[in-house]
Amino acid sequence: xxxxxxxxxxxxxxxxxxxxxxxxxxxxxxxxxxxxxxxxxxxxxxxxxxxxxxxxxxxxxxxxxxxxxxxxxxxxxxxxxxxxxxxxxxxxxxxxxxxxxxxxxxxxxxxxxxxxxxxxxxxxxxxxxxxxxxxxxxxxxxxxxxxxxxxxxxxxxxxxxxxxxxxxxxxxxxxxxxxxxxxxxxxxxxxxxxxxxxxxxxxxxxxxxxxxxxxxxxxxxxxxxxxxxxxxxxxxxxxxxxxxxxxxxxxxxxxxxxxxxxxxxxxxxxxxxxxxxxxxxxxxxxxxxxxxxxxxxxxxxxxxxxxxxxxxxxxxxxxxxxxxxxxxxxxxxxxxxxx
Amino acid sequence: xxxxxxxxxxxxxxxxxxxxxxxxxxxxxxxxxxxxxxxxxxxxxxxxxxxxxxxxxxxxxxxxxxxxxxxxxxxxxxxxxxxxxxxxxxxxxxxxxxxxxxxxxxxxxxxxxxxxxxxxxxxxxxxxxxxxxxxxxxxxxxxxxxxxxxxxxxxxxxxxxxxxxxxxxxxxxxxxxxxxxxxxxxxxxxxxxxxxxxxxxxxxxxxxxxxxxxxxxxxxxxxxxxxxxxxxxxxxxxxxxxxxxxxxxxxxxxxxxxxxxxxxxxxxxxxxxxxxxxxxxxxxxxxxxxxxxxxxxxxxxxxxxxxxxxxxxxxxxxxxxxxxxxxxxxxxxxxxxxx
Numbered sequence: 001x002x003x004x005x006x007x008x009x010x011x012x013x014x015x016x017x018x019x020x021x022x023x024x025x026x027x028x029x030x031x032x033x034x035x036x037x038x039x040x041x042x043x044x045x046x047x048x049x050x051x052x053x054x055x056x057x058x059x060x061x062x063x064x065x066x067x068x069x070x071x072x073x074x075x076x077x078x079x080x081x082x083x084x085x086x087x088x089x090x091x092x093x094x095x096x097x098x099x100x101x102x103x104x105x106x107x108x109x110x111x112x113x114x115x116x117x118x119x120x121x122x123x124x125x126x127x128x129x130x131x132x133x134x135x136x137x138x139x140x141x142x143x144x145x146x147x148x149x150x151x152x153x154x155x156x157x158x159x160x161x162x163x164x165x166x167x168x169x170x171x172x173x174x175x176x177x178x179x180x181x182x183x184x185x186x187x188x189x190x191x192x193x194x195x196x197x198x199x200x201x202x203x204x205x206x207x208x209x210x211x212x213x214x215x216x217x218x219x220x221x222x223x224x225x226x227x228x229x230x231x232x233x234x235x236x237x238x239x240x241x242x243x244x245x246x247x248x249x250x251x252x253x254x255x256x257x258x259x260x261x262x263x264x265x266x267x268x269x270x271x272x273x274x275x276x277x278x279x280x281x282x283x284x285x286x287x288x289x290x291x292x293x294x295x296x297x298x299x300x301x302x303x304x305x306x307x308x309x310x311x312x313x314x315x316x317x318x319x320x321x322x323x324x325x326x327x328x329x330x331x332x333x334x335x336x337x338x339x
Numbered sequence: 340x341x342x343x344x345x346x347x348x349x350x351x352x353x354x355x356x357x358x359x360x361x362x363x364x365x366x367x368x369x370x371x372x373x374x375x376x377x378x379x380x381x382x383x384x385x386x387x388x389x390x391x392x393x394x395x396x397x398x399x400x401x402x403x404x405x406x407x408x409x410x411x412x413x414x415x416x417x418x419x420x421x422x423x424x425x426x427x428x429x430x431x432x433x434x435x436x437x438x439x440x441x442x443x444x445x446x447x448x449x450x451x452x453x454x455x456x457x458x459x460x461x462x463x464x465x466x467x468x469x470x471x472x473x474x475x476x477x478x479x480x481x482x483x484x485x486x487x488x489x490x491x492x493x494x495x496x497x498x499x500x501x502x503x504x505x506x507x508x509x510x511x512x513x514x515x516x517x518x519x520x521x522x523x524x525x526x527x528x529x530x531x532x533x534x535x536x537x538x539x540x541x542x543x544x545x546x547x548x549x550x551x552x553x554x555x556x557x558x559x560x561x562x563x564x565x566x567x568x569x570x571x572x573x574x575x576x577x578x579x580x581x582x583x584x585x586x587x588x589x590x591x592x593x594x595x596x597x598x599x600x601x602x603x604x605x606x607x608x609x610x611x612x613x614x615x616x617x618x619x620x621x622x623x624x625x626x627x628x629x630x631x632x633x634x635x636x637x638x639x640x641x642x643x644x645x646x647x648x649x650x651x652x653x654x655x656x657x658x659x660x661x662x663x664x665x666x667x668x669x670x671x672x673x674x675x676x677x678x
Contacts, residue, residue: 078422151500161490
């Protein structure tokens with residue numbers, strides 16, 4: 001099987017190193033990591049299972065290597081190649097390129113033991129960061145707006161420059177939390193507010209992902225046992241937590257992804273909040289923050305040991321509040337283990 | 340002229356609003372901003388000169404609109420469309436799509452008076468942030484490593500969550516500054532070190548960009564008049580500053596971009612550092628941090644009033660040190676004005 005990659009994480013997965021200007025060709029038993037001279041030293045040191053080729057003209061060099069090889073067919077991911085980059089190769093070779101959407105994500109759906117260890121560590125570091133963030137918000141968060149709170153979340157999650165983040169954290173108060181992908185506003189946090197934080201950090205390039213929803217008060221942690229003064233919020237929260245716990249307790253290897261999705265959705269539907277759970281139950285996590293498997297109501301993907309994904313049911317009442325509780329799980333010995 | 344866009348900044352330029360899931364079709368006198376329901380309210384409020392269309396299936400809806408129109412030819416930028424997205428449209432319509440690389444960047448090369456004001460404000464905010472950063476580094480930077488210093492740069496440039504950044508700041512010490520795109524290391528800053536900072540912030544989505552190189556001491560600002568204890572560094576610094584000042588003083592509308600490039604390069608060559616100036620003199624700045632015009636040794640682009648670009652000569656001695664001084668200029672009444 002021959003394939004070509006131009007996605008940084010897809011390439012890292014193949015050879016243990018990557019950078020922001022690289023093409024990767026896998027031609028039977030040979031592989032080529034083509035980059036420019038800025039990365040010569042690091043690439044030669046860290047790339048394994050591939051020959052490092054240094055060239056200013058990545059695509060020109062790729063064409064040359066492809067012509068010299070006797071390759072007739074190449075797989076590529078049409079979602080990851082631009083029309084321009086792809087045409088450079090099709091115009092200059094006679095190879096048949098076959099599109100394989102999510103090619104690398106499919107390869108990466110089952111995590112190795114080494115990857116599971118790294119993801120567990122990422123999740124643990126993420127959880128610790130949430131604990132520190134709760135303290136930071138209690139001490140210095142009251143009266144700050146969502147922009148400043150988001151900045152604090154970035155600082156604490158990244159441990160002030162030590163870790164990269166999985167994505168820009170979501171820090172949303174009250175009605176703003178009703179938007180699953182809320183952007184910060186100038187609303188300021190005060191005691192009694194509902195606070196939703198969705199954030200993660202990267203450890204050895206692998207992502208963590210976690211969401212907690214709490215009521216701001218003198219003492220709060222980002223645990224899952226939150227209490228709210230408003231009955232309507234508490235009711236919705238309890239439903240989300242029950243759905244979250246139910247999916248973690250009952251997810252099994254061999255199930256279809258939609259059956260795992262149903263473990264949260266059915267409970268939320270029964271409680272009458274179905275129309276307010278507007279997204280899927282979860283998504284795979286790895287080098288990318290969104291990977292396979294997708295835990296969605298229409299997915300027939302079979303869940304298997306070694307998969308890592310989020311369980312993150314939510315209830316979003318427009319104009320009022322939003323609740324989401326998210327943890328990462330790994331399928332181990334047939335069951336979901338929280339990372 | 341009919342065209343289609345899927346780049347966030349390209350679309351913002353057309354209609355004053357954008358988001359992370361949008362397609363834009365311009366069909367003669369009609370235009371369509373197609374996005375999903377998460378953005379309904381904001382899009383309806385802020386998009387001008389285009390009809391807001393809400394649909395989960397952006398591409399399907401685009402196909403429908405294209406079929407209903409009598410459009411026969413569409414321009415697109417092959418660098419910005421993925422093979423998959425593009426094929427969705429080619430497979431389902433009979434339109435002839437003509438590739439026009441950098442289509443939006445070409446439209447945006449001359450800035451309007453309104454854009455010039457915004458860019459000037461962005462640059463001014465960036466300059467002020469550098470002043471604050473100098474103080475922060477003097478007070479709390481000594482003994483911190485490049486990761487922590489980079490984090491401080493992000494915090495100060497973004498004013499603790501108020502502004503987005505143009506890009507991840509570069510904060511590099513001594514030999515690490517010799518890499519034009521240095522990544523942070525665990526090296527800790529001490530008095531006497533050479534410190535290079537390349538950073539910018541966004542104001543109303545427009546980028547600022549600025550680089551300063553200084554010697555760390557009890558008192559330093561991020562001005563351009565830096566002094567260094569080591570003679571070799573001081574000599575190189577003086578050459579870079581002279582090149583920087585020369586280009587700003589002598590750049591004229593009507594020149595070719597390569598002539599502006601030569602205003603820095605010739606001086607650096609004459610001083611014997613030519614082989615250590617490994618990049619172009621500058622790049623356009625606007626909604627994207629890298630736009631047209633590119634001030635490069637092979638560019639025949641004619642410089643015109645209303646263009647905004649950086650002047651950023653550098654000298655990089657591998658294993659020893661790197662120097663770069665960068666400012667943004669706007670071409671006004673034929674001359675380069677520092678923003």
